[in-house]
Amino acid sequence: MKYIDEYRDKQGAERYAKALAKITTRPWTIMEVCGGQTHAIVKFGIDQLLPAQITLVHGPGCPVCVTPLELIDKAIHIASQPGVIFCSFGDMLRVPGSNRDLLAVKAAGGDVRIVYSPMDAVKIARANPESAVVFFAVGFETTAPANAMSVFQAEREKIPNYSMLVSHVLVPPAMEAILSSPGNRVQSFLAAGHVCTVMGYNEYYPIVAKYRVPVVVTGFEPLDILQGIYMCVKQLEEGRAEVENQYTRVVRREGNAPAQQILREVFRVIPRKWRGVGEIPQSGFGLAAKYAAFDAEERFGIAAYTAEESGECISGEILKGVKKPHDCPAFGTRCTPEHPLGATMVSTEGACAAYYRYRRD
Amino acid sequence: MSDFTATCPIPFADYPSVLMAHGGGGRLTGQLIEKLFLPAFANPFLSQQHDGALLEINGQRVAFSTDSYVVQPLFFPGGDIGALAVNGTVNDLAMCGARPLYLSAGFIIEEGLSMETLWRIVQSMSRAAEAAGVQLVTGDTKVVDKGKGDGVFVNTAGIGIVDHRLTIAPASVLPGDAVLVSGDLGRHGMAIMSVREGLQFETTIESDCAPLAAPVQALLDADIRVRCLRDLTRGGLSSALNEIADASHTRIEIDERAVPVREEVRGACEILGFDPLYVANEGRLVAFVAPDDAERALAILRAHAPGGEAAAIGFVQPGGGSRHGRVTLKSRIGVIRILDMLTGEQLPRIC
Amino acid sequence: MCLAVPGKIITIADSPGNDPFERTARVSFGGIVKEVCLAYTPEAKIGDYVIVHVGFALNTVDEEEAHRVFEYLRQMDELAELETSPP
Numbered sequence: 001m002k003y004i005d006e007y008r009d010k011q012g013a014e015r016y017a018k019a020l021a022k023i024t025t026r027p028w029t030i031m032e033v034c035g036g037q038t039h040a041i042v043k044f045g046i047d048q049l050l051p052a053q054i055t056l057v058h059g060p061g062c063p064v065c066v067t068p069l070e071l072i073d074k075a076i077h078i079a080s081q082p083g084v085i086f087c088s089f090g091d092m093l094r095v096p097g098s099n100r101d102l103l104a105v106k107a108a109g110g111d112v113r114i115v116y117s118p119m120d121a122v123k124i125a126r127a128n129p130e131s132a133v134v135f136f137a138v139g140f141e142t143t144a145p146a147n148a149m150s151v152f153q154a155e156r157e158k159i160p161n162y163s164m165l166v167s168h169v170l171v172p173p174a175m176e177a178i179l180s181s182p183g184n185r186v187q188s189f190l191a192a193g194h195v196c197t198v199m200g201y202n203e204y205y206p207i208v209a210k211y212r213v214p215v216v217v218t219g220f221e222p223l224d225i226l227q228g229i230y231m232c233v234k235q236l237e238e239g240r241a242e243v244e245n246q247y248t249r250v251v252r253r254e255g256n257a258p259a260q261q262i263l264r265e266v267f268r269v270i271p272r273k274w275r276g277v278g279e280i281p282q283s284g285f286g287l288a289a290k291y292a293a294f295d296a297e298e299r300f301g302i303a304a305y306t307a308e309e310s311g312e313c314i315s316g317e318i319l320k321g322v323k324k325p326h327d328c329p330a331f332g333t334r335c336t337p338e339h340p341l342g343a344t345m346v347s348t349e350g351a352c353a354a355y356y357r358y359r360r361d
Numbered sequence: 362m363s364d365f366t367a368t369c370p371i372p373f374a375d376y377p378s379v380l381m382a383h384g385g386g387g388r389l390t391g392q393l394i395e396k397l398f399l400p401a402f403a404n405p406f407l408s409q410q411h412d413g414a415l416l417e418i419n420g421q422r423v424a425f426s427t428d429s430y431v432v433q434p435l436f437f438p439g440g441d442i443g444a445l446a447v448n449g450t451v452n453d454l455a456m457c458g459a460r461p462l463y464l465s466a467g468f469i470i471e472e473g474l475s476m477e478t479l480w481r482i483v484q485s486m487s488r489a490a491e492a493a494g495v496q497l498v499t500g501d502t503k504v505v506d507k508g509k510g511d512g513v514f515v516n517t518a519g520i521g522i523v524d525h526r527l528t529i530a531p532a533s534v535l536p537g538d539a540v541l542v543s544g545d546l547g548r549h550g551m552a553i554m555s556v557r558e559g560l561q562f563e564t565t566i567e568s569d570c571a572p573l574a575a576p577v578q579a580l581l582d583a584d585i586r587v588r589c590l591r592d593l594t595r596g597g598l599s600s601a602l603n604e605i606a607d608a609s610h611t612r613i614e615i616d617e618r619a620v621p622v623r624e625e626v627r628g629a630c631e632i633l634g635f636d637p638l639y640v641a642n643e644g645r646l647v648a649f650v651a652p653d654d655a656e657r658a659l660a661i662l663r664a665h666a667p668g669g670e671a672a673a674i675g676f677v678q679p680g681g682g683s684r685h686g687r688v689t690l691k692s693r694i695g696v697i698r699i700l701d702m703l704t705g706e707q708l709p710r711i712c
Numbered sequence: 713m714c715l716a717v718p719g720k721i722i723t724i725a726d727s728p729g730n731d732p733f734e735r736t737a738r739v740s741f742g743g744i745v746k747e748v749c750l751a752y753t754p755e756a757k758i759g760d761y762v763i764v765h766v767g768f769a770l771n772t773v774d775e776e777e778a779h780r781v782f783e784y785l786r787q788m789d790e791l792a793e794l795e796t797s798p799p
Contacts, residue, residue: 036714
């Protein structure tokens, strides 16, 4: 497949590995923020090609991992109501809430449907005017334009039975939170390529200036990730701290203007709680006033729900890159993909799940 | 019967209700079988945990197997529930190295199902039975209230005779054995996805639903030293390899680049975030054969597979070590990693 | 958030009333075809490759830039040769 296979080339990977070995003279810690990159790293075994001095840390890059517990509980509450068709991306179905997950709601008879796109949820709303169709709008900035469009269209067409449970999070505030937390060891970032496709990468310049960490906008195939890591290490070795773009075939500095326009129209920036990390100011999207009628939390009167996390799960520290899955006493024993204690084990991109499935040594 | 033993025992009380994942062919299915079914019916045949049971009746070796089909939609590109039901049991018997002869069919029909739909399914079964060289000799029909059935559920059971002297089972697998697949993977699962509401896409992917008795007979007739056969159904190639590695106490290493997957199937997997190694198949088998017979076996499989995409994908290695990580994969970029069992079904993802 | 796949635009359906937000395309991913919303890629045309996430094209793929990764590799190799070649 074009624009995929070429970037999975074995020789290319080996050449990058050799080049990295040549330029690396000291230990460096690099964080990749995006769960899709974590997935690729572990699936292809990219980290095994790196020189031993490079430590890759998996950051809070998975919307599944960072969606707060109470939001899962809210989703479960809504999906359990009669007359509701609850639509979601597949990722969210196995994330544990306080006492069960959406799959369990489905098992108990709830109408929970997996959709590929939020527009499929809108289609379902049009086709089922007597049901309340609720879409679980999670994701980073990559997914926000699609989710925004669903509400934009629903408002224009006046589809009264459509609403969204919103849990959008933003990447740059998370990076800042990590960089500013005491004990931070991250020296460089691979920025999420598809997030930057939408938002561009202007937001990283102030971060780089303030914290003096190289940030390289990186793609998702093995050669992209290897090149991104190479570019980070090169900067680190040379004492530079700049924003660079590895994923130039898709990412432009200004990002996608029409997408950003719709985001400004439909969403406003709000503080958001990140599972295991806590609340980060200005780190999420909520619906703008004009679209507040489509907010499922308001419609179902559950905005005030709270929930308490499992005492044992250390997802938060894993998401911040402070610990690795093996550091957790429950990893692989009390916490497994069949029996996850927290979201990093449930999501296939979660660091714990990835380690469990592909490594476990 | 799934050939699998759990690596991570989980208290039975943790699942007060049966989940969809228990039917997914992965870890939870295995646990259900091991913890709930096996202990209740303990006997040496069942503990073989292979697709069919190998029995001896008055000196004649006989294979006996059963399969149920609950697929939705009932008709999909390349097949339907009827053809699946016939080929499913035919293939289970073939995986024991048996020549399938007779089938039974049980129908549980939901009130309100259109008679024409039922007729089409039955016609399809008739054609499939003829193609597979088996006769449907007995059956049963029940009708359940509307809302209790999903259209129709079909169960088939079958018997076949075993003419050869080999023991075709995981226990016969030896280090050094070659691992072969009879064709390209992932067609059935992605064909089903292509017509699922909320995920549909235009495609020419058709299910690979097909009988496998003929290629198996051909292997046996050519005196190929077949150690083990498994048809790849839900859970895909990965589940089958993990089950066999576990049951045979060996390790298996495969090369991702050697695994045949058609471009369309890859495209569908890419957009939904699926891994073809876990996608369901219906007319594909994995064969473990003596290394010296691998080339001839491959030629025979290629002659029988439409498109001829049979391939040698890896080797068996000595066992030992932890129970986890018995199956390893050399990734596209040459790095070796564990190919684990899935917990439940693969779900489309955005991340 | 990350799973976006490159596909080739094979047909474009202009929306009734020419609303750019309702412009859609049939995009081929290795032969399978999905309907994709082009609201965010108004400049995309038939034959272009677009990167698609949850049914939306987020950008067109720049063919020239696509070679960068390999250009970079080539430059690294040349540099390595220069460094190891005898003076």
